[in-house]
Amino acid sequence: MAIEPKKLIVNLFEMACVSHITHGLWVLEGNNRHRTAELEYWTELAQVAEGAGFDAIFLADVVGAYDVFRDGPETAIREGLQIPNFDPLTVVPAMAAVTKHVGFGATFSTSYEPPFAFARRAATLDHLTKGRFGWNIVTSYLPNAARNFGLAEEIPHDTRYAIADEYLNVLYKLWEGSWDDGAIVEDRAAKVYSDPAAIRYINHSGEHYSVAGPHLVAPSLQRTPVLFQATGSPAGIAFAGKHAEVVFTGGRTAADFRANAAAMRRAAEGQGRDGGDIKCIVQAGVVVGRTDDEVARKLALYREHSSVEGILAHAGFAIDPTAYPPETPVHEILVREGKADTPFAATIAPGTTAGQLLERVRKGRSERYFVAGTPGVVADEIERWLDEDGIDGINLRQYHSFGTARDFGELVVPELRRRGRLREGYVPEETLRERIYGPGKARLPQSHYGARYRGGAHLDADDAGGRLPAEPAPASAGLKAWV
C-alpha cells in the first residue's frame, strides 16, 4: 500500500502595514502595500488568496513602534516599517464578507488587554467567519508597546508567558466551559431562547485576572479558535506544548528545525497530547517564474530595492553599522556607544567589522526556507522541506502584493497538486481546524488542556495561577520574534 505523501499547509503571511518583512519593496511597481488602510485592499487580497487556494491568511501584529535602532522611531517611520499599522482583528470580517473558504489567523497579545474582551471579540470572529478563525498567541516584545499600555518597561519574557498561561485558562473557561452545546434552544412557542441550566459563570480568580463570566458569546463552530503561536524560546516551547496547535517556528538548518520541532512535540507529549497534534510551520520565501530569466529579473529587483535600514530598524539594532567605515570593528563601536555590555553585544562574534555585520544582515538570517526558480524547482525544494526537515507548512512571505500570492497560485499550487503535496481544493463549510486536522475535528481534541473545562468541569479547581509546565531543554537558539 502506497504511503500518501505529506501535504503542505500554506498560509499567506500578512500584516496590516506598508512594510512588514520585505523592507523597501513597497516601492515596486504595482505593489499595493500602501493601500492596507483601505477595505478594498483586504477584500481583494482575500479573494486572491482564496482563488490561489491558500489555507489561511496569517496576520502579524505589533502594538508599538520600532524605536530602538538609532534611539527613535524615525527610521521605521521613513520605511513604513510596521507604522502606520492597523488593527488586524478588524480587517478579518471585511475579508470574511467576500470569501467562503480561506481561513484567518490573527495575532493578538496576551500582555495588555483584558481576557474577557478578547474572548468575546475572538468568539464573535469565529461566528462571523463560520469557524475560519485562528489566533496567533503572542506576548509582545517591543519596549514602546509596554509604554503604550502604562508600563515603564517590558514585562520580563518568562513572566509574560506565565501571564499568558493564566490568560489562556480564562479563555478556555469562557470558550469551552461557560456554555454547553445545546444551550441555545430557540423555542419560539415557549418563548425561550437559551437554557439557563446550560450556561454558567466561570468565577475565575487567579494571580493576574479575576473574571466572573458568563461568556457573552454562544459557542461558535470551533469554540476555541485554532491556536497559533510563534516561538522558539524555552518558555515559549513549554507554553506551546500545553497550548499551541500550529507553531510558527524555524531554524537556520534542517537539523535546527528538526530539533526545534522535536522539542515542541516532546513538550506536548509531556502534557498528555499526541506530538503530531503540533503542526510546525516556517516562514518561507518563494520567488517563482515561468522561466529562469523571469526568476532572475524578479530576484534582482527585490535585491535592488531591499532596504538594509529597514532590516536594522526591524531587528532593533543597538548600533548603526551604516554610520561607520566598513572596516571598523563592531566591538569598537559598541564600546564607543556604551553598549559593550548589552545582550546585543553578546551576539557579535569577536573581530566582526561593521561591513561584515551589514553584509550578514543583508543576506538574511537563514536561507533554508527560501527558493527561487521555475515551478518544478520550487516544488522540488518544498518537497525537501516536507520530507527532509519534516515541516508541516509555510507562511509565505510577500515580496509584492498581490503578485506573490498570484504567482504562487498560478505556478506553484498546480505543481504541488500534481505531486499530491497540496489539497485539491476547499471542502465546503469546513472549519479551519478541520482543514488542518481532518473532518469532524472542528473542536479542540479531548487531550488538549483547554478541553478540561467542558461541561463546567474544573471551573472550581485552583488552576488559575499561571503555572507553566517544566521547561524542556532549549532547542535551537537564534529565533527572533517575527511578528
Added chain:
Amino acid sequence: MAIEPKKLIVNLFEMACVSHITHGLWVLEGNNRHRTAELEYWTELAQVAEGAGFDAIFLADVVGAYDVFRDGPETAIREGLQIPNFDPLTVVPAMAAVTKHVGFGATFSTSYEPPFAFARRAATLDHLTKGRFGWNIVTSYLPNAARNFGLAEEIPHDTRYAIADEYLNVLYKLWEGSWDDGAIVEDRAAKVYSDPAAIRYINHSGEHYSVAGPHLVAPSLQRTPVLFQATGSPAGIAFAGKHAEVVFTGGRTAADFRANAAAMRRAAEGQGRDGGDIKCIVQAGVVVGRTDDEVARKLALYREHSSVEGILAHAGFAIDPTAYPPETPVHEILVREGKADTPFAATIAPGTTAGQLLERVRKGRSERYFVAGTPGVVADEIERWLDEDGIDGINLRQYHSFGTARDFGELVVPELRRRGRLREGYVPEETLRERIYGPGKARLPQSHYGARYRGGAHLDADDAGGRLPAEPAPASAGLKAWV
C-alpha cells in the same frame, strides 16, 4: 425668504443580540434576530438600511449579563436579553464591505479596556469605512460587567466619568495630535513612506493612564470618529458639553426633552462651543402601515408578544412584581425582601401595588416618541417632535428585523422627503460628520476641546488629570442607560 424646515437625523437602533429593547418580539414570524451571530445578518441589515436611506446604524453594547432581577442571569438568558451578544466593533467592517454610504455608530466603554488599543481599533474602523464611523461613548453600568474586568463592584458613576474624561484626552492626543496632515509622503523615488518630523510621541502621563505613543494609525478622514454619547445624568451632561457631538437622550414629555437639550447646550457653551453643535437625538418607536388596519394588526401583534419579564430583567428590577398577587403593596414586598433602603425603593411612589407597577412597566417609560399610524400620521408626529420639542433626530427602535427598517424606508422616508424633512439621498464620499454638520466638516470643529492637540500643541500641558468642567444644573431625571 422661506426658512428651510428642520431635517431629521435617522439612525437604525441595533445591538448584536437577540433581544435588545423590544423584548419577546424575536419570536415573530420572519424576524431575523436569532441570526445576529451570522455575518449575513449584518450584510443584509446594512444593505436594507442603506436602501432605506438611514444616516447610520447605531449599535448598542453591554459587556456583562443582566443578573440583578431575580438575583441571577436566568431571565435574561431565557429571553435572549442581550445574551448572547457579540462584539459590535467587529460587525462594522462586514457591513462596510457591502455598502458605500450608511454610517456606523458603535458603542464602546471607557471603563475597562486600554485607550491605546481602542484608539487604534477605532481609527482603523474610520479608515475601513472611509470616514463613516462614529463612537458611542459609554462608561458601562452593569455590576456583572465590572466583575468581568477584575473589579469587585462597579466604579462609582461620577468616577467613571472622570476616568472617561482622561480616556478622551488620551484619544484626542493620539487621533488629533500625534500625526500631522501630510505626514504620509509616499515618495517612491526617495523611498520614504512617512515623514518623521510630522509624527510624534504623545507621552501622556495622567491619573489613570500613561501612554507614550506615537499613534500607530495614520490620520483617517475624520481623525476623531463622530462622538456619540447616551446620557441624561448631571455628570454625563457635563461630559457631553465638553466631548459629545450627538447626544442620545430623551424625556417623558416635550418639556422634559427641551430642558435636557438646553442643559446639554449650556454645558457646551460653557466650553466655548456653539450650543447648536450638539445634536440631540431620541429613541423612537414607529409602527407604520399602508392602512389603519395594517397598523392595528402590527400593534396588536407586538403587544401580544411583548415580554414583561424581559423588560423587568433589562431594567434590573430589585424585586419581582410578577411573583405576588397584583394587590400586594410594593412597599410590603420591598420590606419582606430586605430592599426597602435601596435606590430602587426610592423610585416607587407610596401606595403602589404590584399590579400597578407591572402595568406601568408594560406601558413603557414614555410614549412621547412613539407613533403608530399610516405614513401621513407618522410624518405629522415626527414633524411635531422636530418643531415643538426641537429634536435633531431619532434612533429607530426595531420591532422586527428587517421589517421595521424596510417599512420605514418604503413608507415614512418618501413622506418625510416630500415634506422636506429628510435628505433627498446620500452625497457620494461624504463622511458621517459631514452628513451631520455639512460639507467640508469631516473633522472636529476648531472649537471642540479635542482640536487643541492638533499639530502637537498642548501635548506637554498638565491637562491629563480627568478634571471635568463644573456640573450644570440637573435637568430631567428619569433617564436610564439604554444601551
